[in-house]
Amino acid sequence: MSDAVAPAGYDPSAYPPFAVTSDIVVLTIRGGELSVLLVERGNEPYAGCWALPGGFVDIDEPGEETARRELVEETGLEISSFHLEQLRTYSAPQRDPRMRVVSTAYLAFLPDLPAPVAGDDAARARFFAVRDIEAGEVTLAFDHDQILADAVERARSKIEYTTLAAAFVEKPFTLGDLRRVYECVWGTRLHPSNFARKVLSTPGFVRSLDVRGASQFEGGRVGALYETGDATVLHPAILRPTADEEDER
The missing domain is CATH 1.10.10.10 (Winged helix-like DNA-binding domain superfamily/Winged helix DNA-binding domain)
Structure with a gap:
């Protein structure tokens, strides 16, 4: 953890709360369908809603490391190596009701995976067919429907070239x-x-x-x-x- 000292005259309370998160979109082929790994949130906000695995970036870790850590903590899937790339950053002011939260989303492409096991603050974890989410059969927390849509389009485009x-x-x-x-x-x-x-x-x-x-x-x-x-x-x-x-x- 950084031991930097705040400069004189700097008052942290004068600034609004601000946080950075990492979310990870895990895409795989499962049961003949393009599928995504989701977790059911156990805590507010959006308790009981499905969401992408992710969480707050610790002060002493890179965002990509957060994405990998949260994947293990929330789904139990500890994967030794897989393709992981940064998707984009999401910074709409009202995307998280708790405070101003900016999220960097990551995208992983993987072969079929074992069944996930929920942990940490996730109540459940499972795979969903992407087409069911696109059809509106599953509603995602925060702006995760937009993140997923961007990730799927990235995947569809990248396998072209x-x-x-x-x-x-x-x-x-x-x-x-x-x-x-x-x-x-x-x-x-x-x-x-x-x-x-x-x-x-x-x-x-x-x-x-x-x-x-x-x-x-x-x-x-x-x-x-x-x-x-x-x-x-x-x-x-x-x-x-x-x-x-x-x-x-």
Whole structure:
């Protein structure tokens, strides 16, 4: 903790209460659906409402460390390594009824995870299908519906031009497994052979292992197995189908 001394003439009570929080959006493919991890708040405000895992940043820790710590404390999911990136900062003056709170949101992409176990100030923790939240079947606390919407759009966009779709599957994987990630994240069906052709013609996206194994998402169907290649950016990009392209299928 910092041992800095307040300068002379500085009166902390003259300033309004202000806090910084970190929230984490954990996206995964679960039961064939793009899903998000939520916790039921055990304390006010919004007691009994579902929310993203997160909490106040300690004075001596970075915001990313807060996001990882809160994930463990509120859901019991201690994950050794996963892709975590900063999403954006949310600073609307009235976003938290307690005081002025600015939150930095983080986004994690992960393969299917074990069932979470609630802890700390969370009453329950579970995965929800993103489409159920988008349909208004689940109401989130604070401005977490907006944070989730931004995170989902980030995911939908990033798998167009990066290899992050592979972060949703265990290695090795079949092309069918990878296709199911795109279908779940984008919410649309893709033509299997066209998708395979695009993936295999994109330099560095995947590398064949020259063996066959069971699919993770397609009922154990046996297929050729792949691992991620050396690329991080896709050239050319694998773009979402337009509305007209969806109608043609």
